[in-house]
Amino acid sequence: MDTQKTNTGFKLSVATLAIMNITAVVSLRGLPAEAVYGPSSAFYYLFAAIVFLIPTAMVAAEMAAMFSDKQGGVFRWVGEAFGARTGFLAIWLQWIESTIWYPTVLTFGAVSFAYIGLNDASDAALASNKLFTLTAVLAIYWIATFIALKGLSWVGKISKWGGMVGTIIPAGLLIVLGIIYIVTGGHNHMDMSQGFFPDLTKFDNLVLASSIFLFYAGMEMMGVHVMDVNNPSKNYPKAIIIGSLATVAIFVLGTFALGFIIPAKDINLTQSLLVGFDNYFRHFHITWAGPIIAIALMVGVLASVLTWVAGPSKGIFTVGKAGYLPPFFQKTNRNGVQRNILLVQGGIVTLLSLLFVVMPSVQSFYQILSQLTILLYLIMYMLMFTAGIVLRYKMKNTPRPFRLGKGNALMWILGLVGFAGSLLAFILSFIPPGQIATGSNVVWYSVLIIGCIVMVVIPFIIYSLRKASWRDPDTEFAPFHWEQK
Numbered sequence: 001m002d003t004q005k006t007n008t009g010f011k012l013s014v015a016t017l018a019i020m021n022i023t024a025v026v027s028l029r030g031l032p033a034e035a036v037y038g039p040s041s042a043f044y045y046l047f048a049a050i051v052f053l054i055p056t057a058m059v060a061a062e063m064a065a066m067f068s069d070k071q072g073g074v075f076r077w078v079g080e081a082f083g084a085r086t087g088f089l090a091i092w093l094q095w096i097e098s099t100i101w102y103p104t105v106l107t108f109g110a111v112s113f114a115y116i117g118l119n120d121a122s123d124a125a126l127a128s129n130k131l132f133t134l135t136a137v138l139a140i141y142w143i144a145t146f147i148a149l150k151g152l153s154w155v156g157k158i159s160k161w162g163g164m165v166g167t168i169i170p171a172g173l174l175i176v177l178g179i180i181y182i183v184t185g186g187h188n189h190m191d192m193s194q195g196f197f198p199d200l201t202k203f204d205n206l207v208l209a210s211s212i213f214l215f216y217a218g219m220e221m222m223g224v225h226v227m228d229v230n231n232p233s234k235n236y237p238k239a240i241i242i243g244s245l246a247t248v249a250i251f252v253l254g255t256f257a258l259g260f261i262i263p264a265k266d267i268n269l270t271q272s273l274l275v276g277f278d279n280y281f282r283h284f285h286i287t288w289a290g291p292i293i294a295i296a297l298m299v300g301v302l303a304s305v306l307t308w309v310a311g312p313s314k315g316i317f318t319v320g321k322a323g324y325l326p327p328f329f330q331k332t333n334r335n336g337v338q339r340n341i342l343l344v345q346g347g348i349v350t351l352l353s354l355l356f357v358v359m360p361s362v363q364s365f366y367q368i369l370s371q372l373t374i375l376l377y378l379i380m381y382m383l384m385f386t387a388g389i390v391l392r393y394k395m396k397n398t399p400r401p402f403r404l405g406k407g408n409a410l411m412w413i414l415g416l417v418g419f420a421g422s423l424l425a426f427i428l429s430f431i432p433p434g435q436i437a438t439g440s441n442v443v444w445y446s447v448l449i450i451g452c453i454v455m456v457v458i459p460f461i462i463y464s465l466r467k468a469s470w471r472d473p474d475t476e477f478a479p480f481h482w483e484q485k
Contacts, residue, residue: 021243166300178257
């Protein structure tokens with residue numbers, strides 16, 4: 001089923017939204033980090049799915065359907081429960097964490113670009129070159145921004161097909177290669193002695209594994225597109241559920257396939273996915289496929305970044321027009337796209353990318369920025385889960401086209417499990433992972449602690465400075481229920 005045009009304007013189909021979900025959530029770049037754990041990686045994936053992905057998908061689905069005729073996404077959900085100030089904090093965190101996250105996912109795109117060549121040694125050297133990585137990161141990001149400025153129809157099509165070509169098909173290929181390799185007697189490099197259940201007495205195991213929560217982050221982001229779907233109360237939750245099931249399957253099977261072909265001691269966070277593909281291609285004597293898969297993975301990165309460029313920036317733009325951001329950030333181009341927000345976002349991404357020259361290695365830069373995005377995003381998730389519970393009482397008579405259970409018990413269970421899982425991951429994310437060289441601990445803690453404080457304080461400052469003149473008289477942003485009272 002393709003995207004459709006209706007008399008209400010451009011609409012996203014269930015299939016397109018589900019693929020956009022998978023594209024936004026699934027990033028094959030994360031597989032090497034979990035392949036280190038061997039069979040216990042499956043435990044981490046399933047554990048995170050139960051305590052984070054499923055609660056996120058279900059709680060977000062109820063609130064998105066509940067406010068399917070109102071704009072704002074997570075700002076609406078949290079704002080209805082706790083007030084506009086806290087709602088603004090939530091949408092700000094969703095936007096700023098994605099902005100900080102871009103250099104980490106784009107680093108993977110740059111590595112994919114480096115492996116388009118046919119010489120493994122020179123490809124690896126190019127992938128480790130900071131200047132090359134910086135140039136490729138900025139090129140991919142600004143291409144994605146240019147496409148986003150063309151409007152939702154471009155974003156929907158490229159995200160859909162780019163996600164298929166660059167994420168879903170490569171993931172399927174990696175899994176199939178892994179199965180054939182093992183069935184035909186290939187040597188299994190994964191340490192099977194670890195077993196399914198990890199040794200949770202080793203604190204380092206918990207720390208790096210906590211990053212798996214961010215692998216599943218993003219399902220709620222599609223809430224800003226809930227008004228762009230036909231029959232959203234039915235089709236939005238359907239797309240979320242399809243996307244969730246596919247996401248878990250890709251992560252578990254893909255990680256095992258990578259672990260089969262690369263010894264844990266040789267795994268590198270930024271390069272091992274490409275090395276894994278190259279090893280499989282060499283084993284099956286199809287080395288010509290290496291550059292093709294590298295190009296496909298780069299297309300997948302572009303599609304993923306494009307989905308995120310269009311999502312959170314649209315959410316905070318909608319909120320800005322309601323009077324929470326200065327008029328400068330409300331400017332659009334002729335396609336109605338949030339031009340100035342995208343340009344400011346691009347400036348921040350460019351500055352962050354320049355940090356490559358400060359960090360001791362690309363891998364440490366990658367890890368510290370990943371941890372900061374996790375911390376910021378988890379604060380937003382804790383707000384979202386509590387909002388889901390609070391709204392069951394503050395807005396108990398509001399129609400819920402998609403409702404979790406008949407009473408409030410299921411919402412309490414999923415909300416508390418999601419909150420507890422997010423809080424656990426938040427605490428663990430401050431600890432430097434023992435398996436990866438992150439440079440100075442002083443730099444590590446300083447960036448994470450100061451970064452968190454600054455990013456949480458900024459939205460409160462902006463909120464306190466807001467003026468009545470900031471509100472766009474043509475905004476379609478509906479008032480909160482407590483404003484109507």
